[in-house]
Amino acid sequence: MSLAMPESAPIVLEMYWQRTFPGRPEEARQARSFLRALLPTHPGLDDMLQVVDELVVNAIRHTRSGEAGGTFRVRVLTDAACIAVSVIDEGGPGRPVRRAPGGLAESGRGLALVAALSVRWFWSGSGRSRAITACFAAPSHPESSAGS
Known part of the structure; x- marks a missing residue:
C-alpha cells in the first residue's frame, strides 16, 4: 500500500502563531493589532477582530x-x-455559556456574537485553563461568506 499523495491532492499549508498578553483591559487593543498584523487582507478580518475582542x-x-x-x-x-x-485564559469558576438573544441585560451576549460571526465555535479546558476557539473560512474556501 502506497502512502504517496496523488498528484491532484491539494497541498495544505498550516500556519500557527501565538502570543501571550498581560490580563489587563488595555491589552484587548494589542490582541486586535496582533491579529490584524497576521491577516491584514483577509476579507473576514473585521469579524475576526470583533470576536477576538469579545x-x-x-x-x-x-x-x-x-x-x-x-x-x-x-x-x-x-x-x-x-x-x-483562540483565546486561552487562566480558568475560572464557571464554564462559557452562550445565552439566547433578547432581554434587556447589558452584558452576557458575547458568545452569541461569536457564534453569529464565525462558521463555528467551541471551547475546551477546565477550571485551570480553557480555550475558546472561533473558526472562520479561509478566503478561498466556499464558506468564506459565512458569518459576514
Whole structure:
C-alpha cells in the first residue's frame, strides 16, 4: 500500500502563531493589532477582530486572567479551509455559556456574537485553563461568506 499523495491532492499549508498578553483591559487593543498584523487582507478580518475582542474581554472579566499577574494567550491557526482564532485564559469558576438573544441585560451576549460571526465555535479546558476557539473560512474556501 502506497502512502504517496496523488498528484491532484491539494497541498495544505498550516500556519500557527501565538502570543501571550498581560490580563489587563488595555491589552484587548494589542490582541486586535496582533491579529490584524497576521491577516491584514483577509476579507473576514473585521469579524475576526470583533470576536477576538469579545473573547479577550470575557477572559479578563470572567477568569483568573484578569487578576493581578494574570495573562491570556491569543492563538491563530490557519490551513486551506479554516482560520481558527483562540483565546486561552487562566480558568475560572464557571464554564462559557452562550445565552439566547433578547432581554434587556447589558452584558452576557458575547458568545452569541461569536457564534453569529464565525462558521463555528467551541471551547475546551477546565477550571485551570480553557480555550475558546472561533473558526472562520479561509478566503478561498466556499464558506468564506459565512458569518459576514
